[in-house]
Amino acid sequence: MPYRYLLIIGLTIFWLLLSGYWTNPLILALGAASVALATWMAMRIEKKYAFKDKGVAMLLRQHTFWPWIFTEIIKSNISVLKCIWMPKTYPISPIIRQLKMQPQSRIARTLYANSITLTPGTVSVEVRDQEVLVYALLEEAMEDLEGGEMGKRVHKLEGDN
Amino acid sequence: MAFIIDALSWACLILGSFLGISGAIGIFSFKEFYSRVQAASVTDTLCVFFIMLGLILQAGFTLISVKLILAVFLLWLTGPLATHALVRSAYLTGLKPKLSITRKEAAKRGQS
Numbered sequence: 001m002p003y004r005y006l007l008i009i010g011l012t013i014f015w016l017l018l019s020g021y022w023t024n025p026l027i028l029a030l031g032a033a034s035v036a037l038a039t040w041m042a043m044r045i046e047k048k049y050a051f052k053d054k055g056v057a058m059l060l061r062q063h064t065f066w067p068w069i070f071t072e073i074i075k076s077n078i079s080v081l082k083c084i085w086m087p088k089t090y091p092i093s094p095i096i097r098q099l100k101m102q103p104q105s106r107i108a109r110t111l112y113a114n115s116i117t118l119t120p121g122t123v124s125v126e127v128r129d130q131e132v133l134v135y136a137l138l139e140e141a142m143e144d145l146e147g148g149e150m151g152k153r154v155h156k157l158e159g160d161n
Numbered sequence: 162m163a164f165i166i167d168a169l170s171w172a173c174l175i176l177g178s179f180l181g182i183s184g185a186i187g188i189f190s191f192k193e194f195y196s197r198v199q200a201a202s203v204t205d206t207l208c209v210f211f212i213m214l215g216l217i218l219q220a221g222f223t224l225i226s227v228k229l230i231l232a233v234f235l236l237w238l239t240g241p242l243a244t245h246a247l248v249r250s251a252y253l254t255g256l257k258p259k260l261s262i263t264r265k266e267a268a269k270r271g272q273s
Contacts, residue, residue, distance in 0.1 A: 017231065020224050077180070077207045080199055084187035092196060093261040117241035120202040123195070124245060125252045135248065135258060137199045 002056060007042055011035045058107060061157045068153060073119050079138060080120045093139045101130050102151035105158055112154045116145065170218035177211030184208060194251055195258040198244060205240040209233055 015031045016022065082090040103112045113124040113132055121141040126133040136142035145151075180203055187200025213233045217226040 014231075017224065017227050073206050077203055080187070080203055081180075081183055084183050084190065084200060084203075087190065092191070094196060094258055095260055096258055113245065114238075114241040117202075117245050118206060118237060120206060121199055123198060123202075123248050125248050133252075135195050137196055139261070 003046070004039065004043060006056065006059075007039050008035060011038055057159050058111070058157050061159075065153060065157055069115055069118070069150075072150070076119045076121045076141060079141070083137065092137050094135070094137060095139050095142050096125070096133065096135045097142060097146075098131050098133050099145060101132055102148065102155040103158060104155075108154050108158045111157070112151060115150055115154065166218055170215045173211045173215035173218065177208050177215060180204065180208035180211065193259050194256060195248065198248055202240070202244060205244070206237065209236050 012031075012035055015035055019027065019031060021027045079090075083092050101109055101112060103109050109127065109132075113127050116122050116124040116132065116134060119141075121137045122145060123135045124132050125135050134142065134145060136145070184200050184202075184204030187203065188197050191197045191200055210233055213229045217229050220226050220229075
């Protein structure tokens with residue numbers, strides 16, 4: 001199962017970067033033990049929800065998504081800052097609405113809802129099967145989401161099938 | 162060269178602090194829970210990013226800066242989860258957001 005190996009490799013790199021002691025055998029052994037423990041626990045958690053093949057493919061396509069979400073975060077930060085500092089000229093217009101989701105798989109829907117929450121100005125309140133309830137501080141932010149640019153990009157990460 | 166890097170790092174630190182202060186002011190100046198969460202998410206995202214960027218420029222590219230990048234990454238991954246949990250529990254316990262459009266109009270557009 002590729003997920004297990006991916007987890008072991010990732011955790012090992014993570015541990016090595018955080019520790020910085022790469023020569024002491026005792027500490028390395030302790031690190032190996034903790035990686036094994038963490039992997040075992042993660043596999044126990046994942047047993048119920050089979051981690052489908054989508055995960056690895058999505059991980060490999062992440063580089064196309066992060067730069068875009070970063071520019072999006074900067075843009076929405078600026079619009080929220082305007083509302084904070086100049087409430088007279090830029091009044092807030094709170095709005096809540098149920099949106100359809102394009103992404104299909106569980107992990108893509110999680111990523112989509114998290115991206116909505118990560119950008120200031122919008123928060124995903126509740127996720128149901130194919131719908132997400134979004135609260136937006138500004139009506140323009142909601143219209144951007146309804147335009148579906150973010151959903152399309154997350155959907156593209158999923159690949160074809 | 163050292164001066165340029167110093168200046169850049171200080172610009173980043175000051176910008177980050179400004180964003181953090183704006184987030185704090187926003188939390189106090191907005192009127193209700195849901196919009197206050199939005200102000201807090203300014204601090205969650207770009208404030209953290211700019212302060213870490215400034216610190217990385219100060220430290221030079223070593224193992225420490227890799228740890229700082231990991232810290233930003235983890236914050237950006239886990240911050241939305243905390244916000245979502247907070248907002249969802251507020252919504253489920255019946256705290257209604259104050260909206261700019263009327264309920265009837267919202268219902269027509271398919272709001273639950």
